[in-house]
Amino acid sequence: MAGKAGKTTIVDVAREAGTSVSSASVALRGEPGVSDRTRARILDAAQRLGYRPDQRARLLRQQRSRLLGVTFSVDQSFHADVIENLYRAAEGTGYGLLLSATAPNRPAREAIADLLRDRCETLILVSPDLSAEQLAEVGALASVVSVGAGVRADGVDSVRSDDHQGVVDAVAHLVGLGHRSITYVDGGCAVMSAIRRDAYVEAMGAHGLGDQVRVLHGSPTEESGVEVAGRLLDGAEPLPTAILAHNDMIAFGLLLTLWSRSVAVPGEISVVGYDNTRMAALATVRLTSVSQDAAQLARAAVERAIARTENAVVATETVTPARLVVRETSGPPRGGA
Amino acid sequence: MAGKAGKTTIVDVAREAGTSVSSASVALRGEPGVSDRTRARILDAAQRLGYRPDQRARLLRQQRSRLLGVTFSVDQSFHADVIENLYRAAEGTGYGLLLSATAPNRPAREAIADLLRDRCETLILVSPDLSAEQLAEVGALASVVSVGAGVRADGVDSVRSDDHQGVVDAVAHLVGLGHRSITYVDGGCAVMSAIRRDAYVEAMGAHGLGDQVRVLHGSPTEESGVEVAGRLLDGAEPLPTAILAHNDMIAFGLLLTLWSRSVAVPGEISVVGYDNTRMAALATVRLTSVSQDAAQLARAAVERAIARTENAVVATETVTPARLVVRETSGPPRGGA
Structure with a gap:
């Protein structure tokens, strides 16, 4: 051609x-x-x-006010937190945000396509569900900052929390309380699922609990937490004394089922989530969870997006610390097990 | 001037x-x-x-692909449902969507301003928190379709569910089960709050229960439901036998508190929500709720937005039926009260 x-x-x-x-x-x-x-x-x-780049898109965008394109998933609580914080971070910068959502029937590439149709030159992708190759393809069409995803691609900025450390800290917290039987519910094909699961396996091994490793497959939704809790309660194997979940939505589904079946939390079983979402902090939930600090991620993402828009700069990787927030769903194991 | x-x-x-x-x-x-x-x-x-309309904005937009601007609230579950369905409704129309979010610290007018900066000619506003006067001002700058809001303004299309009927049906359902002491938790300043509250008061009167009317003030969040349930349980007055909430998020907060305080639902108290969100259908929640049918609202909204973009047409009002979805949080009153 x-x-x-x-x-x-x-x-x-x-x-x-x-x-x-x-x-x-x-x-x-x-x-x-x-x-x-x-x-x-x-x-x-x-x-x-005889290659000539298409300058028309660039010129059209420059005639207009400065807008950064953002993709996010409409049904992930953590993404809502990031979006709120992106707006806060963009305040006073002279830049606005235009959003394009992914959904169960709308993959990331469609969400990105709408922003490119609008001639967005710089994109912030919140936990994009893309392979390294797909991410590189998007990076060739626009300046891209990926937020909260482990996948790296040449020329694409990455801003993420240290998920490995977050999971290691959560396991250490449970082991410190006396737990040995700690089961993990993963996020299936969700972004960061493999990184968090691997960190759990590694941390268990480091505590000499390699024989206690048990991973249940889930997906990053409350529905999945409800389903997994039912499987655990109705299964032949003894209940673990603690469950660590890929995210708060799964943890919340677990809690709903445990409560409805009158299983005491944390008396009978401890539950720890990830993302420290709004629901985790609710007075009647009080879920122990790992915070990615959405505000910090958002500030770094907007800063990088503006830098990429205004200057010709090299893509960088920013890793922010994860922080365990201990609330009331984690405690010593039943019977001092 | x-x-x-x-x-x-x-x-x-x-x-x-x-x-x-x-x-x-x-x-x-x-x-x-x-x-x-x-x-x-x-x-x-x-x-x-010597007035000359600014044709530049219109021309720039026409050079580009067809995109409809949408505002929504990032922390309302029902809005997430509407957004998912707007994408479905836009599939195959040749139009894409660009979103702009409202948040606690970001009012509707800021969300709208970003879309106007991007030269969006047609806006879909999901439950916009605007007065009739503010809505008319936006309508003078762009073609506007408001979704799920009671406020009307000249020249602005309105697509909404029949919230009055929805609340009347919910009250009739509870009265039919034998309830007389039915308390309402309103949505404070939220969109549709007054319409739903008034419908409750009217329906109670129509059933000869005007003396049982009791409205508790809330806001459209789980936090508010948690707080109101605490007030009810710790108050001096006897518990009602049923609570009808402005939306599912409040109802969910109520349920969390009732469960945590071991108050049987619906044995001791029935709870009915509004919006029939994803959480209402969860296997361990099974909340009775009123459905606005987000899919139907979204189809009508996209149809009207495209009509307004392509032709010079008169603004219309579309009202879709509300539908009560009976699940497991509503039952006969305690002690046949």
Whole structure:
């Protein structure tokens, strides 16, 4: 498809130069991030193919007020917290936000496509459900800051909390209370699910509890927590003394079922969530949870997005600390087990 | 401020003609909705003042792909349902959606301003917290479809569920079960709060229960439900046999507190919510609630928004039926009271 002047795309240039699309994008925008040798090869290829970048989108956007595009999931409590904090972080910067949502029947790439249709040059992706390859493709079309996701791609900024540390701290908290039988409910294919699950397995091993590792598969919803709790209560195996959940939504579903079946929390079983959402802090819930500090993530994300919009800068990775918030759903194990 | 050619705004034209800004907007766009006499007066005024509408915004938007602007509240469960359904409704229409959120520290007018900065010509406002006057002002700047709000303004499309009927049906359901002592928890300053509260008072009167009317003031959050339930349980007055809540979030807060205080639902007290959100359907919640049918509202809203974008049409009002969904939190009153 390459070679026809005026119809050449950046994909043709990358193929001709034998590089990734994101490297080609970085080189053609004159940004640092590729070696001099690679840059020369890409510029050569672009010249040979008669490549001309589409300046129209950029010009149209510059005529307009400054707006950052944001994708998020409409049914994740943590994302709502991040969105609220992104607005706070953008106050007084002269930038506004335009949002595009993902939903069960609407994958991240569709949410991103709407922002690109609107000529957004800079995108903030809240926990995007994208592979490294897909993320790199988006990064070739716009400046991208990913928030709260473990996946990294060349040229894409990453702002995330230290989820590994967060899970390690949660396990240490339970072990410190005397728990040994600690079961983990994972988030299925959710973003960060693998990182948190691996951290749990590693932490259990570090405490000499490798033989107690038990992972139940879930998805990041209250429905999943309800379902998993039913499985645990009705199963043949003895109940663990503590459950650590991939997120607060699962933990909340667990609590609803445990309460409805009159299983005392934390007397019979401790429950620990992740994300420290609004519901965790409710007076009648008081869920022990790990905070990602949405405010801090949001401030860093807006700062990086503006930097990427205004200057040609290298993509960076920002990792903020996780913080365990101990409330009333965790306590010593039953019978001092 | 009027009279200087080239600087005259639509506000000047309306003042000169002695009409509302929205009437001036309708007349100047050549849309039906004002009398011939009023239109003539407005066009005269515009000519006298040398008024020239800003065509640049319109042209810029037309060069771009078709996008509808949507405002919603990031912390209302029902809004998340509406957003999911708006995306479904927009599929295959050739239109995309751009969202702008309201939050506790971000009023509707700021959310709307970001969409207008992006030159959105047509806005869908999900339960906007605006007075009739404020809504009319927005309607003068863009084509507007308001969803799930009772406030009406000239030139603004309204798509809403029949909330009056919804509350009347919920009261009839409880009275049919034998309840007389039915307390209502309102939504404070929330959109639709007054309409639903008035419907409760009217329905109680119609059942000869005017002396049982009791309204507790709340706000549309789980926190408020938790707080109100505490007040009820710790108060001097006897517990009602049923509580009807402004929305599911309040009802859910009530349930959490009742469960944690071991008050049987519905054995001791029935609880009915409003909005039929995802949480209401959870296997361990099973909340009786009134459905606004978010899918139907979303389809009507997208249809009206596209009609307003593509043709010069008169604003209409669409009212969809409310539907009571009986689950397990409502039953006969304690002791056959």
